[in-house]
Amino acid sequence: MKIVLLDRDGTVLVDPPDRSVDRVDKIELYPDTIEALRYLADNDFAAIFVTNQTAIAEGKMDEAQYWRVHEAMMEQIQPSSLTVLKCYLCPHGPNDGCTCRKPKPGMLLDAIRDYGLDVRRVYMVGDRPTDVQAGQSAGVRSILVKTSELSECPSDVRPNYIATSLLDAVKYVVSNSH
Ligand SMILES: [Mg+2]
Numbered sequence: 001m002k003i004v005l006l007d008r009d010g011t012v013l014v015d016p017p018d019r020s021v022d023r024v025d026k027i028e029l030y031p032d033t034i035e036a037l038r039y040l041a042d043n044d045f046a047a048i049f050v051t052n053q054t055a056i057a058e059g060k061m062d063e064a065q066y067w068r069v070h071e072a073m074m075e076q077i078q079p080s081s082l083t084v085l086k087c088y089l090c091p092h093g094p095n096d097g098c099t100c101r102k103p104k105p106g107m108l109l110d111a112i113r114d115y116g117l118d119v120r121r122v123y124m125v126g127d128r129p130t131d132v133q134a135g136q137s138a139g140v141r142s143i144l145v146k147t148s149e150l151s152e153c154p155s156d157v158r159p160n161y162i163a164t165s166l167l168d169a170v171k172y173v174v175s176n177s178h
Pocket residue numbers: 007008009010011126127128
């Protein structure tokens with residue numbers, strides 16, 4: 001089984017206007033989310049989520065609420081049959097001095113260590129330049145999914161591939177992981 005690292009909000013779930021999926025009723029899949037996750041599953045991939053949840057640091061939700069949303073999301077993506085091995089969560093804000101909040105690579109390094117990942121073959125897929133930077137710092141390959149104006153990359157941030165959708169991204173991952 002191969003593994004792909006996935007950002008959550010703005011990549012697998014639609015990022016809402018206030019930038020936090022802090023309630024179950026704010027979960028919205030992209031039209032191609034299930035197809036994309038099924039494509040991964042059909043090609044013997046499992047996923048690990050790596051997600052910044054600044055809303056926890058901001059006091060908009062607590063970790064218990066985050067996990068309720070997570071469980072509801074897992075139910076909604078279940079038709080894809082994708083195995084999700086783990087979800088690494090950063091609950092901190094930009095000024096907390098943590099080592100996990102993307103663009104820092106802490107969560108990715110934890111995943112690499114915990115699952116013995118081969119960094120030369122693993123992709124980080126996300127919708128923000130900070131996802132790409134975290135991938136670069138962790139030594140893995142990266143794909144930027146352009147889902148909003150926030151996906152615009154500064155010139156020094158160079159993903160291996162820029163995808164137009166999650167489905168486009170996972171097709172690239174499957175074709176280029178050998
Ligand atoms: Mg995102």
